[in-house]
Amino acid sequence: MQTCSLCRQDGDYQGVKALLRGHTDIVNAVKFFPGQGPFSQTILSGSVDKTIRVWQANTASPTGFDLVAVLEGHEGSINCLAVFKGTNIFASGSADANIRIWRIESLGGGISVEKVQTIQTKPRYFALALALHSLGRGKDLVLAATGTKSIVQVYVASSDGQFCHQVTLPGHEGWIRSLGITQERRSADSDLLLASASQDKYIRLWRISQAKPKTNLGNESAFGNLERSLSNKAHKLEISQNSYSVSFEALLLGHEDWIYTVYWRLEEESLQLLSASADNSLAIWESEKGSGVWVCITRLGEISAQKGSTTATGSTGGFYIGLWSPDGQKLVSLGRTGSWRLWNYDRDKDRWLQGVGISGHTKSVADIAWSKDGSYLLSTGSDQTTRLHAAWNRGNKHSWHEMARPQIHGYDLNCIDSIGQTKFISGADEKLLRVFDEPRATADLLDTLCDIPANSEQILPDAANIPVLGLSNKAIKSAAVEEPGTDGYADAETSTSAVYGQTLNVDRPPLEDQLARHTLWPEREKLYGHGYEISAVASSHEGAVVATSCRASSLDHAVIRLYTTTDWREVRPSLTAHSLTVTALCFSSDDRYLISVGRDRQWAVFERNAVRPEEYLLKHSNPKGHSRMILDACWAPLETGRVFATAGRDKMVKIWSIGAMDTECTVTIAAVASVTTVDVSSRLLQNNMLVAVGTETGVVTLHILQLHNWTVKGKFELGNS
Incomplete structure (x- = not known):
């Protein structure tokens, strides 16, 4: 996301308010259009799908907004949008090397948008x-544009x-990621400052x-040899009968990596600039009243030398965006780790204090699993984390949050399941499984x-950390208080192997x-045996057996391996039924x-051995269960008999019933797109x-099936809250 608007903080932390669906690819830019009347609650969004979409507030809509216009014409991804309060003009920049100017107008209670101009860079x-x-005081407009060049x-x-x-401003030595423009003072004839x-x-x-252009090189002493590169040449702008000038004002030094965004805040006579950088920091800049030198008055975030704080040129850290709240008393920042961080300004302490933010996965979620009692949810995915x-719970208020990040890995994670209440197992692209x-x-x-009771009698490790250049979380002991070394600092061994109370x-x-x-959760065990990337894992409800599979293109690797959780040994022989990758186990x-389902369009049911409970034997199979690959399967409650559901790429969900001698398909539910997952409520309604x-496509539907005649009684679509 290129830009965003900070919404009023919800004290109940109720999360997502609505989902606006329409774009067919990644959304790069979002702007609230700052107009009056019918434009007062209008959103503009630009996407990789080469379109700009206009959303207008509508209290009658389930989402609160309606899609009122789709603007086409750009031949590349929409990268940025620009708006200004007081005008009905907005601009869009694209990867087709063009900038387009648009005019938005009210039309019979609705909105009309027309293209005004195309600028070729x-x-x-x-x-x-x-x-x-x-x-100035007139209606003349200035547009600053920049991008994959070092010029403005x-x-x-x-x-x-x-x-x-009219003007090209040189000076930078790399791509320019962000521009911010504001009045210097709250007066009509105030100068403008462009960052x-x-x-x-x-x-x-x-x-x-x-x-006449003003000169401010109050930072020369700090620049050293940079002084010769600071040109204060006045560039002239002429429009209508008016004349303006653009001159270099100041160079702000302090960030250690790419700077992604800058945002101004003008309050009374106080002007501040907020910058967000890949060095995992936000900086607030202000001009000193006496000297006019711009200095960093506040720095928020993390020290880049700390483990886990990384840079744009080396990894997974950094802040993509920093935003002011409307009153300037809050700051939010979106980081590369998927978290919106929040800071509140405490006037009494004259400092910024971090508050509860919003976190989540940064790439696709590959699998989720509830704990055995349903008290918490585990998720894992392509961002190589498990959350x-x-x-x-606080009184009568309840809200869901990320409470732990048990696994931070070096491979994309594909599957996960809980083993009991205090263990889970995950599989990744590294050909082995890990138990935590x-x-x-x-x-x-x-x-x-x-309010999830901890078992005080069970012996649990204190905490965990990841050794340097390692992938295994190691159990460590907790220290109640920090014990500094003789030189006043904690020694290196203590700082890396202990977590303080x-x-x-x-x-x-x-x-x-x-x-x-x-x-982090400490790692208990590694399970070996598969020859390729792990594709599916399932734990028995009593937690005694774990079933696993890997990606396969032959019979030799399309096997299901079983492991006992008491001594973590593999149960042999492996289960065979499929010829291609097994995609789901349950x-x-x-x-x-x-039950197992796979890319070979087959499902198979294995029954537990009555003599050796850890063994399972093939009971039923259907090599043509679906016309295309089967992606998921689940069991219905025991009250329905032996019933299970399968979901396939053929846009079908099939309900199967196991009889004494064979199985039959009792119901087929058609979907509008390929079905990637299916689940059945554990209780009857x-x-x-x-x-x-x-x-x-992201659509979730609920279907009510009548058991006495196996017919679909009702259907409900879930999408917007």
Whole structure:
């Protein structure tokens, strides 16, 4: 996301308010259109699908917004949008090396949008940032554009005219990621300040004025040899009968990596600039009243030298965006680890204090699994993390948050399941499975915040960490207090092998830096045997047996391996039935049966050996269960008999019933797209079975099946809250 608007904080932490669906690819830019009347609650969004979509508020809509216009014409991804309060003009920048100017107007209570102008960038570059503002007291407009070059181009136009290029501002040494423009004071004749943030780690400020350009090189002493590269040449802008000038104002130094965004905040006579960088920090800049030198007055985030804090050029850390709240008393930042961090300004302490933010996966979620008692949810995916989500209970308020990040891995994770209440197993692209134990720190946290009782009699490890250049979480002991060395610092061994008692606050969910460093689960066991990437895993309900499979293109590897959880030995022989990858495994609620489905369009049911309970034998199979690959399967409650469901790429969900000698398909549910997942409620609803169906388009539908005649009684689509 290129830009966003900070919504009023919800004290109940109720999460997503609505989902606006329409784009067919990644959304790069979002802007609230700051107009009046019918435009007062209008959203603009630009996407990789080469379209701009206009959303208008509508209280009658389930989402609160309706899609009122789809703007086409760009031949590349939409990278950025620019709007300005007081005008009905907005601009869009695209990967087709064009900038388009649009006019939005009210039309019979609705909205009409027309293209006004197409600007071809010269020299050719892809626009990554745009800034739009009015000039002086008149209705003249200035548009700043930049992107995959080290220059800023300035265009001017009268209110009804065309934008024309007048000035090119050099100075940066890398791509320019963000632009911000604002008035210096709250007066009509105030100068404008333009900020440009670049991958060269610097922010440059430019002054746009109608009078004689002002000179401010108050930072020379700090620049050293950079002084010769700081040009204060006045560039002229001429439009209609008015004349303006653009001159270099200041160079802001301090960030250690790419700078992604800059945002101004003007309050009374106080002007501040917020910058977000890949060095895992936010910086607030302000001009000193006496000298006029721009200095960093506040820095938030993490020290880049700490483990886990990484850079744009080396890894997984960094802040993509920083935003002010409307009153300037809150800051939020979106990081590469998938977390919105929140800071609140405490006037009494004159400092910014971090509050509860929002976290989540940054790439596709591959699998989820409830704990055995349903008290918390585990999720894992392509961002190489496993996350634990639970409800934060405080009086009569309840909200779900990420409470732990048990696994931070080096491979994409594909599957997960819980083993008992304090263990889980996960499989990744590394050909082996890993088993993890809940540490005491997480158990105490869940007990305090989520009312999930911790077993005081069970011996749990204190915490875990990841050794340097390692993938296995190692159990470590917790130290109640820090014991500094003789030189006043904790020794290296202590700092890397102990977690201190004050690391986690117990009055609110862990913050992002705590999740990444102090909520890991220690690894208990590794399970070997598969020759390729792990594709599916399932644990029996009683937690005695684990079934696993891997990606396969032959009979030799398309086997299901069973492991006992008492001594973690493999149960031989492996289960054979499939010829291609087994995509899903599921045990029945009494663990008597195990179902497997695969890319070979086949499903197979294995029955537990009455003599050796850890063994399973093939009972039924159907080599043509679906016309295309089968992606998921699940069991219905025992009250329905031996019934299971399968979901396939053929856009079908089939309900199967196991008889004395064979199985039969009792119901077929058609979907609008390929079905990727299916589940059945563990309890009957007035003698009806509830089936949830998920498709690759993101649509989830609920189907009510009548058991007495196996017919679909009702269907409900879930999508917007």
